[in-house]
Amino acid sequence: MNLTVKTTSQTNAPKLTYDVLIENQQNGGVTATVVGLPDFKSSGMTKEEALEKLIQILQEREPEIVTLEIEVTQTEHPWMKFAGMHKDNPLFAEVLEYIETERSQMDLENGTE
Template sequence: MNLTVKTAHLTTAPKLTYDVLIENQQNGEVSAIVLGLPDFKGSGVTKEEALEKLIQLLQEQKPEIVTLEIELPQTEHPWMNFSGMHKNNPLFAETVEYIEAERSQVDLENETK
């Protein structure tokens, strides 16, 4: 499996956006948790303080977005095992002629409709 990591080298960093769950705790504090990333949590007396701590935590971690391109393993088409299996069949040519005649007949019928 081939793996390629693409990173963008920009002069201005793109803004990252996060969905944050704000919860009032029983002890009177407010917690701010990044949804999907429970390790990123800030808490404080107010919502603003909790968000400020969360922002500081995220900035300290220096998050980075990368794009992974994973090349799928090359596999043989499943029907390749059947390719050419009738090449030595003496009736193969006759069968192909029958199919071609049948197709021609269906085409003619469709043209007259």
């Protein structure tokens, strides 16, 4: 398996954006949690205070988002070993004819033909 990590240079790195869940607490405070990243959580008396603290946490931890490209190794389809296994069977044409006859009969019975 081949693995490639794509990163952007620090000079032209895009801004990171996060979805943040804001929750009012029973004590009147507010918590802010980065959606999908429960370790990135803060609280404050106001929404703004909770968000400011969350920004500080994110800046201190210096998160980085990278894109992984994984090249999947090609494997043979599991049914391919059966492909053509009856090509030399003298009864194969007879079996195909039987299948076609049965399908036609079923179509007539179901009114789909």
